[in-house]
Amino acid sequence: MDDTVVGRFAPTPSGRMHAGNVFSALMAWLDARSANGRMVLRIEDLDPRASNPRNTELLMDDLRWLGLDWDEGPYFQSRRQEVYREAIHALDEQGLLYPCFCTRAELHAASAPHASDGTPVYAGTCRDLSADEVARRAALRAPATRVRVPPADDPAGTIEFCDLVYGDQREVLARDCGDFLVQRSDAVIAYQLAVVVDDALMGVTHVVRGQDLLSSSARQIYLQHVLGYENPTYAHVPLLVASDGRRLSKRDRDLDVGYVRAHDNGPQRLLGRLAALVGLAQVGESVSADALVERFSWDVVRAHAAKTCIFTKVADWG
Ligand code: GLU
Numbered sequence: 001m002d003d004t005v006v007g008r009f010a011p012t013p014s015g016r017m018h019a020g021n022v023f024s025a026l027m028a029w030l031d032a033r034s035a036n037g038r039m040v041l042r043i044e045d046l047d048p049r050a051s052n053p054r055n056t057e058l059l060m061d062d063l064r065w066l067g068l069d070w071d072e073g074p075y076f077q078s079r080r081q082e083v084y085r086e087a088i089h090a091l092d093e094q095g096l097l098y099p100c101f102c103t104r105a106e107l108h109a110a111s112a113p114h115a116s117d118g119t120p121v122y123a124g125t126c127r128d129l130s131a132d133e134v135a136r137r138a139a140l141r142a143p144a145t146r147v148r149v150p151p152a153d154d155p156a157g158t159i160e161f162c163d164l165v166y167g168d169q170r171e172v173l174a175r176d177c178g179d180f181l182v183q184r185s186d187a188v189i190a191y192q193l194a195v196v197v198d199d200a201l202m203g204v205t206h207v208v209r210g211q212d213l214l215s216s217s218a219r220q221i222y223l224q225h226v227l228g229y230e231n232p233t234y235a236h237v238p239l240l241v242a243s244d245g246r247r248l249s250k251r252d253r254d255l256d257v258g259y260v261r262a263h264d265n266g267p268q269r270l271l272g273r274l275a276a277l278v279g280l281a282q283v284g285e286s287v288s289a290d291a292l293v294e295r296f297s298w299d300v301v302r303a304h305a306a307k308t309c310i311f312t313k314v315a316d317w318g
Contacts, residue, residue, distance in 0.1 A: 005205055005206055006037055006206065007029065009040070009042070010198075013053075013055035015256070019240055019257075019311045022066060027235070029069075030280075030293060032206065034294070040071070040073050041072070042202065043073075046194055062261075083197055088193070091227070097147055098148065099144070100144045117212065147179060147181075149180070159221050161218075173222055177219060191216075192223065196224055196229065210237060212239055217234050240311040242255060243310055243312055255311065263315075272284070273317075278301040280295050
């Protein structure tokens with residue numbers, strides 16, 4: 001094992017893992033293990049309302065059951081407030097932060113353009129409030145904190161990177177997302193900031209995760225630049241859909257690992273089904289995670305990623 005490649009699992013313990021979460025975890029693990037790299041486990045439990053310790057236990061048990069092991073962690077984001085505060089301080093020192101008093105309703109005003117992940121592009125409403133105005137509003141409600149992105153015509157605000165699966169990406173931050181949150185008004189640290197700080201401090205070199213986070217990468221790369229961190233390599237993997245076309249969700253109990261474990265013989269069948277979606281196994285083949293290591297290649301995954309990855313319900317496996 002060496003430190004050239006360090007991958008990570010970064011689950012949010014908001015429910016039992018579903019097949020799509022397992023698929024992302026499997027790809028992250030195969031990416032690291034096939035390069036003889038290390039895996040870090042980080043529990044993303046920043047939001048106390050969306051996390052619970054029982055889910056964390058189940059998550060770790062499910063990963064072990066699947067044969068997806070890790071070398072370091074679990075780290076808990078809920079216990080790392082200090083490192084996030086230091087990063088916020090470093091951004092503040094550069095004059096990049098400002099308080100934002102906008103309500104959810106104001107942010108989602110019908111006219112606001114939306115980024116591809118559904119968050120409204122921030123219009124800059126609170127960007128240039130005077131100190132008096134900030135004091136007046138802060139007496140009425142606690143603000144969130146935003147980081148300024150460079151204007152659209154400044155090259156520093158155009159983020160380009162190559163995703164190992166989805167290829168060349170380009171985002172103009174001012175146009176595609178605007179100034180974004182690093183801390184919420186209830187003081188919870190924003191995902192974008194925590195993930196960047198953690199990936200950097202944990203030495204993560206490869207970020208492998210679901211395609212729903214592809215559009216977050218530009219924001220994260222921007223934060224890496226301003227905080228002086230290295231940029232990891234990104235690989236986003238397709239989201240799985242149920243046979244009726246719906247994206248898998250933690251609410252669908254019949255697609256989660258608990259259901260698979262209760263109704264099936266072992267992890268190999270599930271892993272085989274997931275690997276077959278991206279050409280790493282034959283349809284119907286049962287295979288262990290270890291056996292997939294030597295078959296793994298991003299070229300093969302990429303060639304299959306363009307088609308819809310349908311995950312059939314366990315009840316219909318036959
Ligand atoms: N915690 C996120 C999730 O469970 C993943 C974050 C990441 O991989 O960057 O969806």
